[in-house]
Amino acid sequence: MTMKKSEQRDLFPGALEMMILRTLKRQPSHGYALVQHIKRTSDDLLQIEEGSLYPALQRLLKEELVKAEWGISATNRRVRIYKLTAAGAKHLERQVSSFEKMLEGITRVLARGES
């Protein structure tokens, strides 16, 4: 229980969802592939519990930003493949742009503080 709390501190709310959507925009994939991709791409800078992906995926499913279908993976496994919906794509755009603004703001403040 305590572990879970410190883990959550590493990501701000919505960050995981944003990364999932971005990854799915590149290409539809199943949960395992998704989390491996995120870990690999971040060069393991982000400490993500693999399981934490699933509650996030359920939230996205519920808000109909992604949809899921059972299928067969490249490694011939039965997997559930997630796809970005149109609404999801729009949501991603909005999130990314607001995130970039926020990041820029934070960066400026941090830079000013140094000088």
Add this chain to the structure above:
Amino acid sequence: MSWLKQLFSRRRVYNDLSDEIREHLEEKIEELVGAGMSRKEAAGAARREFGNATLIENDSRDVWRWPSLEDFLTDIRFGARMLRKNPGFTAVAVLTLALGIGANTALFSVIDAVLLRPLPFHDPGRLVAVHSVDLKDANQGGEISYPSFLDWRTRTRSFEAMSVWSTMGFAYTGGDQPESVPGAMVSANLFSVLGVSPVIGRSFTQTEDNPSSDQLPVILSFEFWQSHFGSDPSVLGRALSLDNQKFSVVGVMPPRFQFPVQRNRVELWITIARDLQGKSALALQRDVSYLQVIARLKTGVQIPQAQSDVLLVQDQLNHQYPETRPRGATINLESEQIAGAMRQVLLILLGAVGFVLLIACANVASLLLARSTVRQREFTVRAALGASRWMIIRQLLTESLLLAMAGGALGLLLAHWATGALVAMTPEGLARTSEIALDFRVLGFAFLVALVTGVLFGLAPAIQASRFDLNRCLGANGRGVSAGRGGVRLRSVLVASQLAIAFVLLTGAGLLLHSFNRLQHVYPGFRADHVLTFLLDVPSDRHPRAQRAIFVQQLLQATRALPGVKSASAIFGLPLSEAQSIFTALEVEGHPVPRSQRPRVAFRIVESEYFHVMGIPLLQGRTFTARDEQGGPPLAIINETLARQMFKGENPVGHRIKPSISFGDSDEAPLREIVGVIADVKSGSIGGKIPPEVYAPQTPVDFIGEMTVVVRTMNDPDALIPAMRSLVSSMDKELPLRQVKTLDQYVSGSISAPRFDALLLGIFAALAFVLTTIGLYGVISYSVVQRTREMGIRIALGAQRGSISRMVVREGVLLTVAGVGAGLLMSLLAVQLLRGLLFGIGATDPATFIAVPLLLMAVALVASYVPARRATRVDPIVALRCD
């Protein structure tokens, strides 16, 4: 996706999720195995990387849920499963709660109907009863004379309107056979004081208070209209014969309308005009106080203000008419007036039954505490799996509420049954009992009580149970040693409190039962068994004045000839009955006293056989004879009390007295010669004081139309009723028998209120007592079970079995002493409330205050001794071996 669709597709969503997570882990494991790990290592690593799969799956499911409601439902499902798994515990707890909640609900249904529900009149908070009080004789009821009432009405300023009323039985002749119909005589403005209008026709008009040459108006109850006129809409204007006077129907009141609000229904209303007819009419006399007053306060006027207003006016009247006895006045809310003395009793009983519920709660709390120690392991495992402390408390509270609701449901069933019994038991004077029902208000009450109860008995054990050290409990083989001790302490406090409360209830019940027992053994002064009584109102038009006494004598003669009849007689003013009584001022010849200073005596008229039929012994002189009934010089027999008060040891026989009451055409009350002294009779109430009484013989002159016939029978007096009816009907086919009752019924009716109080408090105390005993036994035997290992060690080390059992018994005795001590202190305060209800014993009646502690101590000893014996039989080897 709509919420409805979500609800139905949820199972698939959950299945997908579980599959997905399983596949994920599989894929990871395969990959790791591919990288050279053993399968077992890979499985561990995959799980570590993934995190707590159960928790994650649960969090993922949460996305689709309505969190609080669904947690609640889950808790309920789980709770219900736990309760089903422990049927013994559940049955005991539910039954205990059902008794507590049921008793409370049943009593509440009575209190709600009798005290709480507003009167069915307009703005009942402003309706008040105004009493006229005899300053010299507080025992007189609050009646007023009509002339004084008119002065009150015109001279006071605090009231919007004021009205008189008086109930009476009418001989109604119009149906198939003569019938006695209860009715009321009221001021014409009564219905506007109450703010209720007839559904058919009109109210009385102001002028209808005055006598008139036309037929006087009458208003019918809806129910009487239905039963006697078949709901005929053309009833208005119909003539009704009441006591041989024609009245004209002007209106019908709404369904269920009743005034006065009292136990016995009233079916019709006439105006005071009837008593204003003729020269010496009752309502014209300032000394004849026989009317009750109801009034509506002006907005903003408070009762004390109104009371001083009335007192001021009454003071003027006292000065203006020095000949009449001086009077005062008091005002009560009409709603409180109706419940009368029962109000306090019912509130005391409500307190008592509340205590019973508290004891029931303590018992169930105690059971839960014991069980939570057993369930420690379950909680520990749940906590280890990630349940927060709040989740555990919530789960336990849900179980408590489930128990409470089950108890409440069963309690409602009990209450449904008990309410019927309660209504049958309610004392005769209690009004509005017909409104007692298990309606939505009562259901709501039961639900609320169950809810509060659930939290009350569930919270402490839940908090106690959730307080544990996870590591220690898991390590210590699941035996929460420390948590157990805390529970025992709490349970000890609970049991001591139960004992204290039970003590208070037992003392109260003991006092009331003792007092009631005394009442029951009071000899009323006459032999009440095997006597049938009924009231005859001999009408004056069919039976000329001089003939009416003869009519009664003929009837009695015929009655004595009936099979199964031992003797028969008649009296005006039967003791303990609701028949009219006359109280009048008395003067002794040769001792002149101003009129307003004269003592008041009860005046009764008897047929010569009366004392013989009733078994009232003659003390001095002689009784009346048949010759006395022919007429001649006026005579009197006085009772013991009057002889003592007025003649102080002197022989009263031969003296002459003058009760201020006259019959026939003379205005002057006659002097009566005392011929005998008769033993006292409890005439007003069994527990009350005996007034000085004067008996006069029934003669053609000294006769009041209303006579109660008393018939002593050989067998069951009720069996004589049909024969009596046909006999009376054969002599006057329009004459109804009224108030047909046995003398025993009057005697038992006069102690119905103390019987109700004692019985109810007795039942509640018995409940409290049983529950407390169970509680005490439970605590002691549980503590023995918990200390089995300790006992085993003690025995193994050579402790005597006797000392072990003494140790256990001491524990019980200590608890009892603490509880009894606290209870004694509380009782000394509580019994002050009962002071007014006791007859023949004090509030600190030694018998009760000795018996109750002894009883509790004895039972405590037994309750402790049984587990103590079990403790001595502990086999040290078994005790030490068990985990």
